[in-house]
Amino acid sequence: MEEKTDLLKKAAGEKAAEYIEDGMVIGLGSGSTVYWMLKKLGEKVEQGLNIKGIPTSLQTEGWAKEFQIPLTDFSEVHYADIAIDGTDEIDPDFNMIKGGGGALVREKIVASSAEKLIIIADESKVVDELGKFPLPIEVLPFGWQLTAEKIAEFGAKPVLRKKDGRVFISDNGNYILDCGFESIPDPGHFHKNLKQLLGVVETGLFVGMTDLVILAGAKGVKVLNRVKVQNGEKTIDSALWDKKE
Numbered sequence: 001m002e003e004k005t006d007l008l009k010k011a012a013g014e015k016a017a018e019y020i021e022d023g024m025v026i027g028l029g030s031g032s033t034v035y036w037m038l039k040k041l042g043e044k045v046e047q048g049l050n051i052k053g054i055p056t057s058l059q060t061e062g063w064a065k066e067f068q069i070p071l072t073d074f075s076e077v078h079y080a081d082i083a084i085d086g087t088d089e090i091d092p093d094f095n096m097i098k099g100g101g102g103a104l105v106r107e108k109i110v111a112s113s114a115e116k117l118i119i120i121a122d123e124s125k126v127v128d129e130l131g132k133f134p135l136p137i138e139v140l141p142f143g144w145q146l147t148a149e150k151i152a153e154f155g156a157k158p159v160l161r162k163k164d165g166r167v168f169i170s171d172n173g174n175y176i177l178d179c180g181f182e183s184i185p186d187p188g189h190f191h192k193n194l195k196q197l198l199g200v201v202e203t204g205l206f207v208g209m210t211d212l213v214i215l216a217g218a219k220g221v222k223v224l225n226r227v228k229v230q231n232g233e234k235t236i237d238s239a240l241w242d243k244k245e
């Protein structure tokens with residue numbers, strides 16, 4: 001089972017590398033699906049592709065260096081042409097819960113800087129409604145207990161993330177609270193309310209940011225586009241969203 005998921009992650013990651021063109025600045029997301037994109041990108045760089053990547057985590061930075069992908073940061077560039085990242089949950093509106101790997105703040109900053117955000121995932125990440133995956137919220141370590149109490153008023157029981165028996169520290173030196181809400185019907189509104197709490201650095205809700213989803217499933221890899229309709233309003237080509245194939 002695990003192996004099958006890995007193959008799907010690999011398929012989605014490798015497909016995303018096809019969208020990278022010479023001269024681009026690429027936001028490099030985090031996680032095991034992104035790993036496969038980085039590996040493929042490394043091969044392309046070796047063959048002469050000229051790009052620069054902005055890593056969203058120390059882990060991604062390490063992998064990028066291993067694959068000899070040239071790196072840059074916001075002291076040198078002000079935007080990325082595309083950002084490619086994974087997700088923990090994605091709904092039919094392309095809204096997401098991210099941060100399972102604890103990189104949500106940098107991921108969101110890099111994704112916001114990008115002209116186009118490409119999400120790569122295996123089909124297990126598709127949900128009808130966000131919330132089953134506990135929402136990661138990055139908080140300041142100081143007074144995190146008070147911040148957790150405030151978050152709990154929104155209906156979750158926040159759990160301080162630990163790794164190997166120790167409190168998990170994000171690349172930004174903060175804590176992560178994993179907050180099981182079960183159901184998040186209005187992610188945009190919910191994010192805004194949580195973000196106003198003192199001590200909250202950022203939430204793992206990514207709303208209205210995704211442009212393209214590369215989804216790997218039993219029947220192959222599908223590319224789902226966000227399409228434009230009248231009045232400049234963006235909507236989803238939901239006809240393509242058929243997770244129950």
Ligand SMILES: O=C(CO)[C@H](O)[C@H](O)COP(=O)(O)O
Nearest residue numbers: 031032033086099100101103
């Ligand atoms: O948000 C993330 C890290 O903060 C990852 O993109 C998310 O956890 C998906 O990871 P994976 O590709 O390993 O399933």
